């Protein structure tokens with residue numbers, strides 16, 4: 001049951017919102033003109049807006065609400081912890097039970113030697129930690145010149161200056177003088193857009209080998225680490241060819257550099273295993289976590305370090321880094337309760353064995369639509385490429401994102417939250433979707449795509465770029 005709190009009429013909320021609230025990744029004038037959609041409640045996989053309309057949350061909030069919305073056990077855990085110990089820090093040789101318990105739990109869940117967690121309030125902060133951490137690691141080993149981090153174009157690692165520099169988003173680099181020095185980018189494994197005449201397997205190898213080439217170019221003695229998402233999320237749910245990760249892992253093994261897996265999205269069940277590193281057989285030295293760690297019930301992120309990395313950092317004196325809210329007691333208690341629900345209710349296994357394969361089967365049917373090129377999926381994250389010409393894998397003549405935005409608007413109008421990245425449509429729903437909700441998602445997605453298609457034809461826009 002949603003708690004029905006009284007609120008102002010929608011138009012008034014929209015006016016106040018535009019007047020006083022600065023939104024992330026938003027054109028403020030466009031927002032003021034159109035008004036934000038105001039979400040007032042959520043339960044399971046359904047959102048409720050200020051007009052009382054229910055919609056299916058195909059994005060799990062922002063890739064985070066893995067266990068679904070509105071679980072009272074999580075609220076109870078937050079409540080109890082706030083009464084017991086609302087805040088204490090973890091600086092200067094202090095600690096508290098929730099952070100200790102969560103750290104032990106994460107060591108249990110994370111694969112291999114990943115056993116030591118440094119906390120942040122989200123994924124961006126955690127990746128900023130990683131930049132300092134890997135450079136400090138090599139300095140502690142007597143190699144301070146090993147400080148370049150190799151990342152990927154169209155990767156996403158967050159929005160702070162450091163994390164946005166690791167990311168390879170052109171639109172972000174275009175503002176504020178990014179990237180910072182000593183971060184370089186190689187190409188992404190997006191076969192649909194960039195594969196040319198290669199088959200996906202060949203292309204995956206070629207893109208992975210860019211890492212070896214870049215290390216050779218820069219000199220192994222200058223490179224600290226490589227960072228990547230097992231599956232790019234914000235870049236458009238780019239599921240890499242099967243050849244890609246084995247080759248990358250082999251390159252990392254062959255060189256003395258650290259591998260950072262940014263599992264902020266892929267962690268905690270998203271790909272059908274607890275971590276994307278398990279899905280792709282990746283052996284990271286550091287893993288970035290956030291989002292699904294708390295299912296968005298509280299802001300918490302972190303970096304899980306391998307035994308080796310932790311040992312080097314621990315024996316190098318003070319690590320002069322930390323956040324006021326590193327290991328915040330309430331957020332740790334919330335994460336613990338979230339992980340209890342996720343594991344006890346076998347949500348990850350259910351995605352792997354039941355609902356994931358079901359969604360995959362249904363998602364593939366979207367490729368039957370004349371405007372859909374590839375339909376890609378891994379576990380509970382998926383994308384379709386919209387195209388005016390499937391055989392040629394052609395982009396639209398309109399500026400990139402025009403068609404995607406039109407489709408996103410049709411999704412919203414049809415009560416499905418699906419995002420667009422350029423002209424790719426993406427989903428990342430809560431892991432609790434039932435078969436009936438999956439059917440609803442596919443039906444609404446098909447309808448939105450079809451309405452977009454009809455609209456483009458009507459407006460003379462169903463044309464490929466020259």
Ligand SMILES: *Cc1c(COP(=O)(O)O)cnc(C)c1O
Nearest residue numbers: 122123124156157158264265290
């Ligand atoms: C969302 C995201 C981040 C940033 O996390 P915030 O909590 O928004 O700071 C980092 N990496 C990846 C892969 C993400 O998807």
